[in-house]
Amino acid sequence: MLRGLLNRHLGPSLKFLTVGGLVFLLDAALYNLLVFWQPGQGWGHGVLFAHPIWAKVITVSVASCLTYLGNRLWTFGDREVPRTTRSVLAFVLVNVITTLLQLGCLAFSRYVLGLDSPLADNISGTLIGQVVSTSFRYVTYGRFVFPHQDAVVEQSRTAAPTTV
Helix, strand or coil: HHHHHHHHHHHHHHHHHHHHHHHHHHHHHHHHHHHHCCCCCCCCCCCCCCCCHHHHHHHHHHHHHHHHHHHHHHHHHCCCCCCCCHHHHHHHHHHHHHHHHHHHHHHHHHHHHHCCCCHHHHHHHHHHHHHHHHHCCCCCCCHCCCCCCCHHHHHHHHCCCCCC
């Protein structure tokens, strides 16, 4: 039983973490370029230094698209492609929630604690925000966005009205 559970979850978990790790690096690099890189002058106050939340919205949006592709094509590639409005709405809802989680971590650091250094932004908005949002994403993607076909059939059975 334990072996079956490991076989079912270990592979997808490692794939999910690989996709997440690569996208994490891209998110961090893009955020730092937008907030701390000033073209022609180097590191300091970048184009969006005064607007870190908008910079994070941009980077999370790019990261979400790449995460979807990586997880749809590789992590959950063995599952049926959901072609329902419900699955699209589930993906959008999950990503809105995870974006808010990341933005909350960054906003708390910037506006409550008053920390605006590259180290503080990267720890709060990128590292902590990513850990929180990735954990939430893993649970919800596998359950609601890319469910196993048997789970989809079971949900449709329980949602269908019965006739006597």
